[in-house]
Structures are given as C-alpha cells and as structure tokens.
Amino acid sequence: MSDDRWGLGVDIGGTKIIIAHVAEGGNVLNQKIIPTNAQQGPLGVINHVIQEAHAIQSAARNNPMSIGIGMAGQILPEGIVEFAPNLGWHHVDLKGLISEALKIPVLILNDVRAATWGEWKFGAGKGFNDIVCLMIGTGIGGGAVIGGNLMTGANNAAGELGHFPVQLNGPKCTCGNLGCLESLAAGWAIAKQAKEAILHDSNRRGVFPGSENNDIDSITAKDVLLLAGKGDQTAMLIINNAIEAIVAGCIGYANVFNPSRLIIGGGLGLALPHLIERIEKGLKERALEAASEKLKVVPANLMQNAVAIGAADFALSSRATAFS
Amino acid sequence: MSDDRWGLGVDIGGTKIIIAHVAEGGNVLNQKIIPTNAQQGPLGVINHVIQEAHAIQSAARNNPMSIGIGMAGQILPEGIVEFAPNLGWHHVDLKGLISEALKIPVLILNDVRAATWGEWKFGAGKGFNDIVCLMIGTGIGGGAVIGGNLMTGANNAAGELGHFPVQLNGPKCTCGNLGCLESLAAGWAIAKQAKEAILHDSNRRGVFPGSENNDIDSITAKDVLLLAGKGDQTAMLIINNAIEAIVAGCIGYANVFNPSRLIIGGGLGLALPHLIERIEKGLKERALEAASEKLKVVPANLMQNAVAIGAADFALSSRATAFS
Numbered sequence: 001m002s003d004d005r006w007g008l009g010v011d012i013g014g015t016k017i018i019i020a021h022v023a024e025g026g027n028v029l030n031q032k033i034i035p036t037n038a039q040q041g042p043l044g045v046i047n048h049v050i051q052e053a054h055a056i057q058s059a060a061r062n063n064p065m066s067i068g069i070g071m072a073g074q075i076l077p078e079g080i081v082e083f084a085p086n087l088g089w090h091h092v093d094l095k096g097l098i099s100e101a102l103k104i105p106v107l108i109l110n111d112v113r114a115a116t117w118g119e120w121k122f123g124a125g126k127g128f129n130d131i132v133c134l135m136i137g138t139g140i141g142g143g144a145v146i147g148g149n150l151m152t153g154a155n156n157a158a159g160e161l162g163h164f165p166v167q168l169n170g171p172k173c174t175c176g177n178l179g180c181l182e183s184l185a186a187g188w189a190i191a192k193q194a195k196e197a198i199l200h201d202s203n204r205r206g207v208f209p210g211s212e213n214n215d216i217d218s219i220t221a222k223d224v225l226l227l228a229g230k231g232d233q234t235a236m237l238i239i240n241n242a243i244e245a246i247v248a249g250c251i252g253y254a255n256v257f258n259p260s261r262l263i264i265g266g267g268l269g270l271a272l273p274h275l276i277e278r279i280e281k282g283l284k285e286r287a288l289e290a291a292s293e294k295l296k297v298v299p300a301n302l303m304q305n306a307v308a309i310g311a312a313d314f315a316l317s318s319r320a321t322a323f324s
Numbered sequence: 325m326s327d328d329r330w331g332l333g334v335d336i337g338g339t340k341i342i343i344a345h346v347a348e349g350g351n352v353l354n355q356k357i358i359p360t361n362a363q364q365g366p367l368g369v370i371n372h373v374i375q376e377a378h379a380i381q382s383a384a385r386n387n388p389m390s391i392g393i394g395m396a397g398q399i400l401p402e403g404i405v406e407f408a409p410n411l412g413w414h415h416v417d418l419k420g421l422i423s424e425a426l427k428i429p430v431l432i433l434n435d436v437r438a439a440t441w442g443e444w445k446f447g448a449g450k451g452f453n454d455i456v457c458l459m460i461g462t463g464i465g466g467g468a469v470i471g472g473n474l475m476t477g478a479n480n481a482a483g484e485l486g487h488f489p490v491q492l493n494g495p496k497c498t499c500g501n502l503g504c505l506e507s508l509a510a511g512w513a514i515a516k517q518a519k520e521a522i523l524h525d526s527n528r529r530g531v532f533p534g535s536e537n538n539d540i541d542s543i544t545a546k547d548v549l550l551l552a553g554k555g556d557q558t559a560m561l562i563i564n565n566a567i568e569a570i571v572a573g574c575i576g577y578a579n580v581f582n583p584s585r586l587i588i589g590g591g592l593g594l595a596l597p598h599l600i601e602r603i604e605k606g607l608k609e610r611a612l613e614a615a616s617e618k619l620k621v622v623p624a625n626l627m628q629n630a631v632a633i634g635a636a637d638f639a640l641s642s643r644a645t646a647f648s
Contacts, residue, residue: 153582164576258477
C-alpha cells in the first residue's frame with residue numbers, strides 16, 4: 001500500500017460535488033468542491049466532473065487506477081443512474097460517459113452505500129466484519145457490510161434501512177408505504193409534524209422559528225430541534241417520538257444483522273440529542289442479548305468526505321471494470 | 325460432485341431428531357428419525373445422536389467428510405450451544421463432544437440458518453445470490469444469503485427476522501421487546517390473541533375448538549386458523565392482522581435486502597390463507613420498486629429435511645473445522 005496507488009473519488013450531491021484524489025490507504029491528498037448546478041442537466045454536470053477529474057489527475061505524479069462515484073438514487077448494476085431524485089436524472093449512462101472520457105475503470109454506487117464502505121474501511125467501522133450504517137438526514141438511508149462484503153442486493157438496491165415499517169398503518173412515507181422509519185424520524189417527517197402541529201393550533205403560528213409571517217412551509221427539522229432545546233413541549237414531543245422510532249429500528253437491525261458496530265451518521269443523526277445513548281439504552285433493554293452484547297453504537301467519522309473516500313476505495317478494491 | 329463425497333446432517337428439534345446421509349448434491353440417501361427425549365439431558369441426547377450417526381456411517385460405502393448440526397437456539401461461533409430454549413440446554417459444548425466421538429470436522433449452526441442455506445443451495449432459492457427466508461411457526465425465525473454467503477453476524481446470531489419491531493409500543497414479545505413481528509404473527513401470538521378474545525367475551529367459551537371445558541390454555545394457532553376458515557369473525561380478524569404484520573415485515577425485508585427470492589416456510593407460514601399472494605400484492609403496492617421489481621415470493625420446498633440437508637452441506641462446503 002503506497003500513495004502511488006490511488007483512485008478518484010466523486011460525491012455528486014444535490015448542491016455540491018466533491019472530487020478527490022484518494023490514496024489507497026484512504027487519505028484524501030487533494031480535492032475540489034464545486035457547485036452541482038443541476039439545472040445544466042446530466043451532460044453539463046458530468047462534463048464539469050470530467051474537467052475537474054482531469055485537473056486533479058494532472059496535479060498528481062501518476063494516473064489513478066480507477067474512479068468511484070457515489071450519488072443518491074437508484075444505480076443499476078451496470079452503472080446507469082436509473083433515477084436520481086435530487087438531480088432529476090432518469091436513465092443516465094454515467095459509467096459509459098465517464099469511462100469514455102477518462103479511460104479508466106469506473107464504478108458507480110449509491111452514495112449511502114459508498115459512505116458505508118468508507119466508514120467500514122477507514123472510519124467508525126474499521127476492523128470489523130459486520131457493520132450497519134444508518135444515515136439520518138432529510139431522508140434516512142443506510143448500508144451494511146456483512147462478512148466483509150458490502151451488501152448490494154440482487155438489483156443493486158439493498159440497504160434502504162429507512163424504509164422498514166416500524167409502525168403498522170403509520171404515516172404515509174415518500175415511498176408510498178405506511179409507517180416506514182423514515183416517515184417517523186427523517187428530517188422531512190419531523191418538519192411535517194411541526195407544520196401539522198401549527199396548523200392544528202393557530203396560536204402557535206410564529207412560535208416555531210421560521211414560521212413567522214405564516215411561512216409554515218419553510219420550517220425545517222433544525223427549527224424543531226432548536227425549539228425543543230428551548231423546552232417547547234410540542235417540539236420536544238416530536239423529537240422524542242422520532243428518537244423512539246429510530247431506537248426501535250436500531251433494535252430491529254441489531255436483531256437482524258448482529259453487527260459489531262452500528263454507525264449513526266447524517267446531519268440530523270449527529271444532531272438529535274443523546275441519540276447514541278438512547279439507542280444503546282434501547283438495545284440493552286430490548287434487543288436480543290446474543291445480537292447486541294458485543295455491539296457498540298458509534299457516530300460516523302469520515303464526515304463530508306465519506307462518500308468520495310468510500311466510492312474511490314470501493315472502485316480501487318478491484319471492483320471497478322473498464323469500458324462496460 | 326459424486327455420491328462418494330457425503331456428509332452427515334443432523335436436525336436436533338424439541339421433539340424429534342433427524343440424522344441424514346446427505347450426498348454432496350443435496351440428496352438424502354439414508355436417514356433416521358428418533359425422538360429427542362430431551363429429559364435425558366444434553367449427554368443423553370448427544371450420545372443417542374452419536375450412536376445413530378455411527379449406524380448411518382456403517383451403512384455407507386465410505387466415511388462422511390464432515391457433520392453439520394442444526395438446532396434452535398444461540399450457537400456460539402466455536403460450536404457451543406449457549407442456550408437452546410426448546411431443550412433447556414445452557415452452554416453445552418456440542419461441537420467438542422461430537423468431534424471427539426466421530427473424529428470428523430463438525431459444524432453447528434442455528435436450525436433456521438441451516439434451513440436457509442439448504443433452501444438456497446438446493447431448494448426454493450437455488451441459483452440466486454441473494455435470498456431471504458422467513459420461517460413462520462410457533463415463533464418466527466429467518467435467515468439470509470447475501471451475495472452467496474450465509475449471513476451469520478458478529479456473534480453468530482444474525483437472522484432473527486421475527487424480532488424486528490413493526491408496531492411501536494405493540495404487544496410484548498417473548499424477547500422482551502414490544503411489537504416485534506413475532507409478537508403479532510407467530511403461532512404463539514395468534515393463540516394468545518384468541519385466548520384474550522375468549523376471556524373478554526365469556527359467550528365465546530366453547531366456540532374456539534379446543535376451548536371446550538374452559539380449557540383455554542390448549543388453544544393453538546391451528547384452532548384459530550380452522551375457525552377462521554369457517555367464517556368466525558374474531559378468528560378471521562386475528563388471522564388477518566397477523567398476515568398484515570407479515571406483509572409489512574416482508575416489505576421491510578425487500579427494501580433492506582433487495583433479494584431475488586423471499587422464501588416463506590414454517591408450518592404456519594405455509595398454512596396461512598393466500599399468504600404468498602398477499603405478500604406479493606403488498607410488495608407491488610408498497611415496497612420500493614428497485615428493491616422488489618425482480619423479487620418473487622415462493623414457498624420453502626425442502627420441507628422436513630431442510631435443516632439436516634442445509635447443515636450437512638454447510639459443513640461440507642469446507643466451513644467445518646475439526647477438533648476445535
């Protein structure tokens with residue numbers, strides 16, 4: 001393992017793109033962050049990525065072995081972005097376009113799965129064969145490494161840990177199901193509950209930050225968290241219910257996967273008060289002993305570079321193929 | 325692959341034990357079924373297994389390569405039966421005792437995981453890299469093969485698919501958690517709901533088969549199923565709720581594992597009316613499209629030999645080690 005062997009890692013997000021020179025050991029030696037400018041459409045965005053990839057390549061002593069790209073959405077096994085809701089992409093041959101331009105092996109994977117791989121290889125899950133990542137933000141995503149292999153599923157779609165129903169006949173989820181973990185605890189679900197609470201009590205208009213001037217639509221989970229921190233009973237109840245749903249989901253994932261580490265990430269996941277302690281308490285009290293006795297709950301630690309590092313390394317680990 | 329290479333497969337159940345000569349291709353060429361006689365204690369039961377194993381070995385042309393044993397309970401990675409609730413065993417060194425007597429490599433695994441492996445290798449999941457088995461009986465167990473590997477977990481305890489909570493603050497489960505799939509849909513849970521319905525309505529005493537003479541305790545899920553089949557509204561509601569909980573769990577497992585096959589087994593799983601069709605309908609309407617579009621729900625098909633075949637083959641697949 002030396003710095004000579006390296007890969008490009010790319011994280012294509014809804015608002016920004018990270019393009020990184022990732023050494024084989026996981027270190028980011030150079031990186032560029034650019035705005036996504038999704039309005040330019042797939043070709044515009046991809047050309048921008050290619051241009052910055054060339055720039056990073058030029059600055060390095062030698063050529064990268066491969067490029068790994070993580071992005072939100074449904075990625076077909078052959079590297080086609082079937083649907084990327086953040087960017088409005090449908091059936092974009094991302095692998096083909098990148099492969100043609102860069103002439104190196106290309107691997108495309110879902111961003112949360114890339115982050116899971118990164119956390120397993122270099123971050124909070126390093127050294128363990130079995131880990132589960134739960135990334136809690138606007139939505140809830142996840143991933144698992146099982147016996148040292150990233151769980152990908154039959155259709156490259158495994159790991160949707162936010163879409164396990166934990167409340168029969170619960171609230172409608174964005175996916176169309178009822179009572180998914182995401183529908184109870186994701187950022188959008190917390191904001192939605194706050195909006196509903198305000199609509200049910202006109203005296204509360206203006207009480208939620210962001211809801212002055214009746215601008216209820218602009219309320220975010222962050223507003224609810226802030227208000228809960230100030231002792232507002234409704235906000236506290238909403239946050240507490242979200243945490244309870246997450247704890248229940250984590251008990252389920254401990255029982256199902258029996259991992260060594262349960263990694264909690266995402267902006268909201270890292271901001272919810274005492275979330276890790278609450279999960280650990282729930283596991284101790286209510287998970288199967290055999291499944292949880294050796295399990296530790298830990299925060300994600302690669303932060304904003306997790307996707308780029310994970311994607312680069314997953315490609316480097318000889319899983320990328322050239323010119324599919 | 326030839327009949328010359330074979331393994332012993334053993335299924336130690338609460339009431340009976342199956343000991344089988346399993347050829348490398350999964351065929352059972354000879355088998356013996358004996359009563360467990362759990363009251364004889366671990367050594368009595370194990371000696372009986374060893375005796376029958378010797379008998380099957382003597383009847384064969386050559387020696388077995390290995391022995392695989394499946395049984396319900398918590399099996400430590402080193403082959404110790406930490407706890408087997410059906411038999412009342414605590415910390416029994418099953419691998420050590422069998423290994424010493426038979427002088428061949430021994431592998432011990434949980435019975436449902438053994439059946440999952442058997443169904444994957446030779447049964448309803450044959451030919452697919454990713455399958456999930458849900459075995460619905462008195463309890464609900466499960467297992468998964470992911471990317472061609474049996475999911476075992478960090479502590480050999482993975483696959484407790486009956487213990488994912490699908491109803492926040494739902495009924496108390498045998499595991500101590502609330503609202504587990506098992507607490508809503510296992511045989512014991514269905515029987516419990518029927519008993520509660522009778523206790524809440526004294527006019528119903530005698531209506532449930534088995535509940536004549538106030539012998540409420542003897543009601544089983546089978547009684548409830550029979551009565552539902554005759555149109556009893558309460559029984560139908562109980563069965564329907566159980567099926568709805570199973571459907572919700574299956575949607576979750578499709579979203580999480582993205583398997584090619586979801587295999588439904590267990591006496592109750594195969595008896596619940598239209599269960600597979602109900603699950604398929606639920607998946608179509610409420611699972612993520614990417615996770616379920618290629619998924620088929622199928623009944624288990626190795627039946628009573630699944631555990632013995634799976635355990636024998638898992639050991640044969642060079643996963644067994646001698647004299648640990």
